[in-house]
Amino acid sequence: xxxxxxxxxxxxxxxxxxxxxxxxxxxxxxxxxxxxxxxxxxxxxxxxxxxxxxxxxxxxxxxxxxxxxxxxxxxxxxxxxxxxxxxxxxxxxxxxxxxxxxxxxxxxxxxxxxxxxxxxxxxxxxxxxxxxxxxxxxxxxxxxxxxxxxxxxxxxxxxxxxxxxxxxxxxxxxxxxxxxxxxxxxxxxxxxxxxxxxxxxxxxxxxxxxxxxxxxxxxxxxxxxxxxxxxxxxxxxxxxxxxxxxxxxxxxxxxxxxxxxxxxxxxxxxxxxxxxxxxxxxxxxxxxxxxxxxxxxxxxxxxxxxxxxxxxxxxxxxxxxxxxxxxxxxxxxxxxxxxxxxxxxxxxxxxxxxxxxxxxxxxxxxxxxxxxxxxxxxxxxxxxxxxxxxxxxxxxxxxxxxxxxxxxxxxxxxxxxxxxxxxxxxxxxxxxxxxxxxxxxxxxxxxxxxxxxxxxxxxxxxxxxxxxxxxxxxxxxxxxxxxxxxxxxxxxxxxxxxxxxxxxxxxxxxxxxxxxxxxxxxxxxxxxxxxxxxxxxxxxxxxxxxxxxxxxxxxxxxxxxxxxxxxxxxxxxxxxxxxxxxxxxxxxxxxxx
Amino acid sequence: xxxxxxxxxxxxxxxxxxxxxxxxxxxxxxxxxxxxxxxxxxxxxxxxxxxxxxxxxxxxxxxxxxxxxxxxxxxxxxxxxxxxxxxxxxxxxxxxxxxxxxxxxxxxxxxxxxxxxxxxxxxxxxxxxxxxxxxxxxxxxxxxxxxxxxxxxxxxxxxxxxxxxxxxxxxxxxxxxxxxxxxxxxxxxxxxxxxxxxxxxxxxxxxxxxxxxxxxxxxxxxxxxxxxxxxxxxxxxxxxxxxxxxxxxxxxxxxxxxxxxxxxxxxxxxxxxxxxxxxxxxxxxxxxxxx
Numbered sequence: 001x002x003x004x005x006x007x008x009x010x011x012x013x014x015x016x017x018x019x020x021x022x023x024x025x026x027x028x029x030x031x032x033x034x035x036x037x038x039x040x041x042x043x044x045x046x047x048x049x050x051x052x053x054x055x056x057x058x059x060x061x062x063x064x065x066x067x068x069x070x071x072x073x074x075x076x077x078x079x080x081x082x083x084x085x086x087x088x089x090x091x092x093x094x095x096x097x098x099x100x101x102x103x104x105x106x107x108x109x110x111x112x113x114x115x116x117x118x119x120x121x122x123x124x125x126x127x128x129x130x131x132x133x134x135x136x137x138x139x140x141x142x143x144x145x146x147x148x149x150x151x152x153x154x155x156x157x158x159x160x161x162x163x164x165x166x167x168x169x170x171x172x173x174x175x176x177x178x179x180x181x182x183x184x185x186x187x188x189x190x191x192x193x194x195x196x197x198x199x200x201x202x203x204x205x206x207x208x209x210x211x212x213x214x215x216x217x218x219x220x221x222x223x224x225x226x227x228x229x230x231x232x233x234x235x236x237x238x239x240x241x242x243x244x245x246x247x248x249x250x251x252x253x254x255x256x257x258x259x260x261x262x263x264x265x266x267x268x269x270x271x272x273x274x275x276x277x278x279x280x281x282x283x284x285x286x287x288x289x290x291x292x293x294x295x296x297x298x299x300x301x302x303x304x305x306x307x308x309x310x311x312x313x314x315x316x317x318x319x320x321x322x323x324x325x326x327x328x329x330x331x332x333x334x335x336x337x338x339x340x341x342x343x344x345x346x347x348x349x350x351x352x353x354x355x356x357x358x359x360x361x362x363x364x365x366x367x368x369x370x371x372x373x374x375x376x377x378x379x380x381x382x383x384x385x386x387x388x389x390x391x392x393x394x395x396x397x398x399x400x401x402x403x404x405x406x407x408x409x410x411x412x413x414x415x416x417x418x419x420x421x422x423x424x425x426x427x428x429x430x431x432x433x434x435x436x437x438x439x440x441x442x443x444x445x446x447x448x449x450x451x452x453x454x455x456x457x458x459x460x461x462x463x464x465x466x467x468x469x470x471x472x473x474x475x476x477x478x479x480x481x482x483x484x485x486x487x488x489x490x491x492x493x494x495x496x497x498x499x500x501x502x503x504x505x506x507x508x509x510x511x512x513x514x515x516x517x518x519x520x521x522x523x524x525x526x527x528x529x530x531x532x533x534x535x536x537x538x539x540x541x542x543x544x545x546x547x548x549x550x551x552x553x554x555x556x557x558x559x560x561x562x563x564x565x566x567x568x569x570x571x572x573x574x575x576x577x578x579x580x581x582x583x584x585x586x587x588x589x590x591x592x593x
Numbered sequence: 594x595x596x597x598x599x600x601x602x603x604x605x606x607x608x609x610x611x612x613x614x615x616x617x618x619x620x621x622x623x624x625x626x627x628x629x630x631x632x633x634x635x636x637x638x639x640x641x642x643x644x645x646x647x648x649x650x651x652x653x654x655x656x657x658x659x660x661x662x663x664x665x666x667x668x669x670x671x672x673x674x675x676x677x678x679x680x681x682x683x684x685x686x687x688x689x690x691x692x693x694x695x696x697x698x699x700x701x702x703x704x705x706x707x708x709x710x711x712x713x714x715x716x717x718x719x720x721x722x723x724x725x726x727x728x729x730x731x732x733x734x735x736x737x738x739x740x741x742x743x744x745x746x747x748x749x750x751x752x753x754x755x756x757x758x759x760x761x762x763x764x765x766x767x768x769x770x771x772x773x774x775x776x777x778x779x780x781x782x783x784x785x786x787x788x789x790x791x792x793x794x795x796x797x798x799x800x801x802x803x804x805x806x807x808x809x810x811x812x813x814x815x816x817x818x819x820x821x822x823x824x825x826x827x828x829x830x831x832x833x834x835x836x837x838x839x840x841x842x843x844x845x846x847x848x849x850x851x852x853x854x855x856x857x858x859x860x861x862x863x864x865x866x867x868x869x870x871x872x873x874x875x876x877x878x879x880x881x882x883x884x
Contacts, residue, residue, distance in 0.1 A: 065686075129823050133868070136860075265687070266690070269686075295701070298705055301702075304691070305676060
């Protein structure tokens with residue numbers, strides 16, 4: 001993180017952050033040792049133990065739900081797998097705590113990976129549904145397979161571990177050990193957000209479609225996130241089992257999974273701190289409400305509704321928003337000049353399609369299109385509304401599987417490649433309706449583009465440098481730390497272009513880049529595209545602004561009803577009778593769209 | 594043969610309960626894009642209202658059922674304004690958590706009023722059942738099947754043949770367009786919640802004589818109903834009914850021939866298999882996001 005700023009003076013806020021970090025670390029250490037020095041009742045110790053071990057498990061939800069946006073409803077099942085591994089391992093099989101815990105984590109990881117691999121290939125909330133089924137089956141096994149799990153009676157007499165030279169048999173010592181583990185996990189989860197993998201996760205959460213197109217392997221990212229979450233669930237459970245020395249199946253039921261989810265969301269699921277806050281609060285809240293006697297749990301339910309109504313981003317989300325009012329640090333960075341690394345060898349036509357078709361039921365949106373895009377040219381695709389332009393672009397970038405035909409890039413057949421694989425092969429693109437990662441900063445958006453597999457930039461410092469180059473090229477380097485949502489529309493378009501450029505594409509697909517821009521911005525776009533062409537980049541774009549297309553395109557293809565009706569230089573094509581007919585409405589009535 | 598028929602009858606009966614609750618799920622999901630985790634508690638509330646009217650107040654049984662169902666409609670509207678409406682512009686998750694909060698509130702509210710002991714309700718029809726061939730048709734199951742069948746027909750007529758039904762459909766398909774056409778969208782969603790609560794309450798009232806009336810009776814039913822609606826194709830009305838019936842049958846046969854303790858597991862095993870092989874369910878369509 002600090003490498004990129006080495007050549008520049010460290011911003012004052014960094015020094016503040018370091019000081020804040022030191023204060024936080026001292027406080028945290030004090031908090032971990034505190035239980036050792038105080039006299040605590042067994043009751044308070046139990047509550048602390050529960051809060052600490054639960055937080056470890058709920059941090060798993062921070063990764064899968066908060067960072068990656070996938071809903072899991074089986075965290076209690078993974079918690080149970082970890083807990084039962086330690087319980088049965090130490091009580092029935094004499095394996096000792098450490099080996100039992102490792103086996104439990106392995107079992108959680110395998111279960112998580114298998115569930116993820118089978119349910120995350122498709123989007124939507126399938127993971128939520130699969131995890132509900134898994135949760136129920138785990139509960140049934142815990143209750144009914146009495147020979148192995150002891151059934152509804154549960155397992156008692158679970159031992160506590162020893163560290164070399166230190167016995168953790170004492171509840172206070174064990175609690176301190178759990179707090180240390182929690183710190184390690186919390187720090188790792190907090191840091192994850194700032195890594196390559198963490199950014200990929202957030203890209204998937206904010207816009208899965210765009211994430212794939214800029215080179216994120218969305219499927220793998222989701223499976224990894226879910227597996228991490230399963231392991232943390234198992235770890236929390238393993239610590240819990242030894243902490244309480246007795247466990248039973250009802251502690252790992254669907255209702256508990258719901259409690260875990262509520263804890264994460266109440267605190268603020270996108271932040272490790274929020275998760276810890278929410279978990280602590282939901283463990284303490286029922287205690288605080290005990291004076292209400294019979295109705296305390298009802299009031300607890302009501303509080304959950306009220307918190308969601310008044311703080312839908314969770315408590316931490318609200319605190320962050322208050323802290324950020326008037327915030328936003330200006331980044332003082334002068335980027336190096338932008339360069340593109342494009343191989344000059346290979347065929348003259350960088351993109352070639354043969355008989356490319358995409359049918360939706362009976363609708364032939366793209367109907368046997370042959371296309372050749374010459375290396376280093378600006379090639380425009382035009383056509384009336386509904387002529388299949390965007391569909392063609394979606395087939396080219398891999399979002400749609402073609403019904404027939406083939407696509408090759410620089411002589412390599414890419415027809416069957418997934419979007420992120422095409423991105424790795426050198427296809428960059430932007431969207432007609434801007435698809436940025438809205439909760440991330442401009443820099444993070446472009447970083448995700450820069451970190452695409454196979455890109456020349458490696459390592460965090462090189463990635464940041466690359467991202468700044470791309471931002472500098474579109475003229476937004478000074479806004480790098482701002483959130484994309486705060487930018488005007490025209491600038492958002494430029495961020496999307498920078499995101500694609502950072503990945504060093506050989507072919508850039510632009511879907512109506514001039515839509516919604518004012519004349520000045522359009523002029524700037526034309527100049528930007530000309531500069532890109534100067535770098536040797538091939539550009540294939542869709543637009544409706546004929547004046548602009550005529551000025552920048554070397555070559556135009558016209559599409560109507562999914563078929564190519566004309567092709568050539570702007571001069572010839574725009575005067576072609578079939579093109580004029582298509583635009584002015586004298587269309588033959590066959591093949592309605 | 595007669596054993597098979599007997600199991601089929603029982604399975605369809607319990608499946609009807611799942612189907613009614615699943616319908617409630619699906620209608621709310623279509624109108625609001627939210628999965629209502631308190632759906633099962635609608636059934637619990639319905640059953641407890643029967644305890645209030647028929648047992649505590651001693652009203653005639655059928656009158657109690659009518660009042661309870663009317664009260665459920667009002668309850669659905671209250672639920673809408675308390676749990677969904679304030680969060681209607683938010684994303685999926687805050688609303689889901691809000692319904693989870695509502696579930697905790699409802700269960701523990703009833704617990705505070707009635708204590709932890711389950712209540713029981715007598716069968717609704719005055720005769721135990723009829724024997725046809727070698728199959729005994731229990732009167733309560735017959736009633737469940739008849740009421741569910743009637744509800745499905747009425748619902749079909751309501752949605753396809755009345756203006757209000759069409760307005761509700763329009764609202765669930767495209768809220769913006771519906772409101773541009775002058776359809777009061779907020780009211781339509783309120784009506785959807787009312788109707789969904791009626792369906793859930795009805796399921797609770799019908800199933801109550803077969804089970805004990807307890808505060809968590811809704812949770813298991815809701816999970817099965819949820820599984821049923823996924824098997825049928827999430828968001829699909831026909832799918833919810835078919836999925837519910839199928840699940841009831843699978844579960845009954847599984848309990849009879851494979852294992853009683855794992856009875857509740859079959860539903861989720863079937864759900865699992867479906868999600869692997871045909872995740873969009875029987876009647877669902879694959880939808881691709883438009884770029």
